[in-house]
Amino acid sequence: MPQPNAAPSPFRSREERERDREEKREAVLRAAVRMFNARGFHATSLDDVAASLGISKPTIYHYLGNKEQVLIECVTRGLELLSAAADTARAQPGNGLARLRSVLRRYSLVMMDDFGRCVVRTGDEFLSAEGAALFRARKRAIDLSIRALIEDGIADGSIAPLDVRMTAFALAGALNWPGRWHEPDGPLSAEQIADSMVDILISGLAPRT
Amino acid sequence: MPQPNAAPSPFRSREERERDREEKREAVLRAAVRMFNARGFHATSLDDVAASLGISKPTIYHYLGNKEQVLIECVTRGLELLSAAADTARAQPGNGLARLRSVLRRYSLVMMDDFGRCVVRTGDEFLSAEGAALFRARKRAIDLSIRALIEDGIADGSIAPLDVRMTAFALAGALNWPGRWHEPDGPLSAEQIADSMVDILISGLAPRT
DNA sequence: TAATCAATATACCCGTGAGTATAGAGGAGA
DNA sequence: TCTCCTCTATACTCACGGGTATATTGATTA
Incomplete structure (x- = not known):
């Protein structure tokens, strides 16, 4: 020693x-x-x-x-962060909406991280057939855990009875987008963006009376 | 003759x-x-x-x-469709929210068209410096007309007083996303998707009492 | 009819970048 | 000490693909 x-x-x-x-x-x-x-x-x-x-x-x-391996490792890192975000909130207390909110917040933050961004920016086209298949499978798993959370929320009444699949797509799209435009050195912090986005998605545009 | x-x-x-x-x-x-x-x-x-x-x-x-010209023409086609979608609804009747809804619907449909998809899938990295500058400028113009519509809606009370910039980003992200995953030969029609998405974004996830 | 122009093909050039063959330096273990 | 293994660089090969030089054909115009 x-x-x-x-x-x-x-x-x-x-x-x-x-x-x-x-x-x-x-x-x-x-x-x-x-x-x-x-x-x-x-x-x-x-x-x-x-x-x-x-x-x-x-x-x-x-x-x-080789070069594809480099990309796959990067993407895998990102996917793991995303999966972790989706899974940690599973065990948390609160109704479906509260748990979903927490997941979305984390998910959004990952998207502004180097490896998270890489996930959005990497299309299937860049990978070989096997790589792409794996990639899709892991993204699907994340999508499914978000859908499960939405279903929980609908079941307990904390989320409106929407089309679950479309809702998941809308959420993912909105939260992925910062991975495209957000620059880490910009004036808005990742936390601010994440909170703001999630609030907007949950409460919607129409005024609540 | x-x-x-x-x-x-x-x-x-x-x-x-x-x-x-x-x-x-x-x-x-x-x-x-x-x-x-x-x-x-x-x-x-x-x-x-x-x-x-x-x-x-x-x-x-x-x-x-040359090859870049080909891409630029494709992207330009898409951007013109998007601009057209944003502008036609300007002159329509109704409050801010109604006009925004109509714009979002059209925008979303364009994103499931060949040229529209090309806009989302094309990052600045693919273009030369001048090409990218033009591309960004045109996207910015579209973003600004959507923001203007949101502001109208807030002013007339048909939209909740949200952060305009973030709202525009969230909407754009959610509606761009189908350009990545939607396949024209799939079971869901573009119209169904567009309507469904827009509804979710406008009413939000939280139940309306 | 001669000259010209638009449209298209064949066959080429050449830069870039993925991937490799090979060698050397230095520590680890026998 | 001799050998082996790990790490790293130099210098190469080779395919791919953007772009071009040049020829040909057929119609248009003078």
Whole structure:
């Protein structure tokens, strides 16, 4: 076990090396997703990504295999954040509407994160057949948990008896959109946007008497 | 002037030739936009587009110049449909909410048309700097007319006093989304989807007592 | 009839970028 | 110490696809 004030040794243990490796992988992914979001997947070359990290292309291949893998990892990160957002609120207290509101808020925030944005900006066209199938399946699962929440709300009377499928699409569309236009350095914070959007969707445009 | 029952002559007049030309241009655009929507812009080669029409690549260049021009024409078509949707309802009777509803309905329908879909699916990244600037300007104009309508509605009391900008974004996002997932041959008609979406957005999720 | 123009094709050029072959440096383990 | 494994770079191959040079055909005009 390491001494309290031991000078950091240049000799790395097995775990340290593995942690290093993971860290580098992560750095590549972060750099890649930023560039994909900014310039688009096809317009970003792995040479560009490598250059932005001061490394060379084979290094990326060493850590991630090929370009599609890089994208799939990025998208998967995003999908996991989204799934997590959908699932944590499942266990929360409150009626259907309250739980849905909490999910929507989180979902919306993820969409303004690098990896979340990547999910909206990545069309099936960019992936191979298998990749696209997996992608669709995971998105469908998220859609289904939102629908389940809507159904709960309708059942307990906290949500109006709407067409569940269309409602889920409308919500997803509205909340995905910031992934397209929101810029992190802009004047509006992600939280403000999320709250505002969710309120509008829940209360609707028509005035409540 | 042509005889009533004249056999169609193989000799074409000046206007007929120009009409032919226009028709061919149009056919190229239609074929291109379909393929762009299905496979993505970068993944579609002009050779593919040409082959799908039984012609060769230089013919496309003859009519349209270069690949970006093809995309710009497609996007412009879509933007014009959208602008038209926003503007026709301006002159209509009714309060702000009624006019907004009519605009949203039309807007939503355009998004399920080939050229409309192209607008949502085309990110700024695909265009050159000038192209992107023009594109953004036209989208902004559409956004502004929707905001104006919302403001009218708030002023006359038919719409709740919401944050106008956020409301416009939420509406646009929700109505753009079908451009991503709706398939024309699916079971739901564009009209059904449009009506359903607009209703949900206007009345909101929370039950009206 | 000669000259011209529009429309179209074939065959090419060439830049870009994904992916790889190969080699070297340095630590880890035998 | 010798060997092996991990990490990284240099320098390459190769396909794809945007764009073009050039030829041909047939109709229009002088």
